[in-house]
Amino acid sequence: DAKTTQPNSMESNEEEPVHLPCNHSTISGTDYIHWYRQLPSQGPEYVIHGLTSNVNNRMASLAIAEDRKSSTLILHRATLRDAAVYYCILRGYSNSGYALNFGKGTSLLVTP
């Protein structure tokens, strides 16, 4: 499976934008880029996903590099509720069906 690399932790001030980077240099042409986040004491929740083009939804934006070897999750205005572990995951078909293989993610700290 193609791997992703994320910083272990990042810190942001409340109401400021946050850019969470992810490197995936071995991505294949059919791999989707998924982002999930996990709030304390909860299961992971879907944030956004994309293939080639940048994507926006109510939670965040996903900027994908032209060569697809990296991507950035953008939270436009961080709130205290956005403090979570953010996982960047590549999804393609494997023996695990369409299972997502989580790494350690980036722990985002948001300070008032």
Add this chain to the structure above:
Amino acid sequence: DTGVSQDPRHKITKRGQNVTFRCDPISEHNRLYWYRQTLGQGPEFLTYFQNEAQLEKSRLLSDRFSAERPKGSFSTLEIQRTEQGDSAMYLCASQDRDTGELFFGEGSRLTVL
């Protein structure tokens, strides 16, 4: 609430005992996944079902672990002869077939004393 539900939320047991967790997925999702998560780590894939068929098991799933999904609806994960190393959060997720999005339950936390 039509999300994924898991039961029990917390289980404390003594080493050597058997435990069973239940997962009720979103009803129209035919794929169901079990993950395990230990402190400071991301979720690790254990096994997945498409309808009632168990199609893949991770090498993490030792022979003390068994999972079923008898009618393609709810699923159970049983751990026999629990060990302290089994202490973890056990997460269940069901998957939207069109988008691939996983919907997770809140997990069942197991503590083995």
